[in-house]
Amino acid sequence: MRKIYHLSSCSTCKRIIKELNPDAGFILQDIKTEKITEEQLNLMAGLSGSYESLFSRRAIKYKELNLKEKNLSEEEYKNYILNEYTFLKRPVIIIGKKIFVGNSKKVVESAEKELQKK
Template sequence: MKKVYFLQTCDTCRRILKEVNIEGFEKQEIKAHPVTVPQLEEMHSFTQSYEALFNKRAKKYKAMDLKGESISEQDYRQFILDEYTFLKRPVFIVDDEIFVGNSKKEIERLKQKIG
């Protein structure tokens, strides 16, 4: 399986989608088609952590003043389901691996995997 979750309005996502060969990928724009519970559970099965999927750079993270809060795994899960901007993006699933976020290291790993 090859799938990518992204946000069309995110410049970084658009840049990475151009940089990486996404031919043959199922694409899901998360604002128009929010992540479902089964999709989030699938991502969690790879990462074993909702926090790893959570975007701490989201404007709502600052607006809700969550930085000093003690947030449980279930809280992270609910935040991601309630608000698409809380999913760290882009998220690529390639066969049996997941690539979360836009760090140089993660994008290089992805490029290695898809050749």
């Protein structure tokens, strides 16, 4: 599988996708217009190791809902991501059996290296 979950209105996602220059074999899914399914999220969590690793603490709703004060379970992380796309750390890049989550320089460089192997 070669897929990128992103937000088309996010300038950071746009920049990363431009940098990676994915070929036609990639599927790009705008998570705002095409919601993430439970099956897709389960696959991502399986590859990354947890729902928490996919959860964005930068989301405005994270502060609005005062989630910092709560000790969330894996099931709660999963439900928040499924119910509100902004809780997914983006972009999520899947190349084969490898997953790259977020926009840190290290993550993007790792994804680039993996793409060069293919």
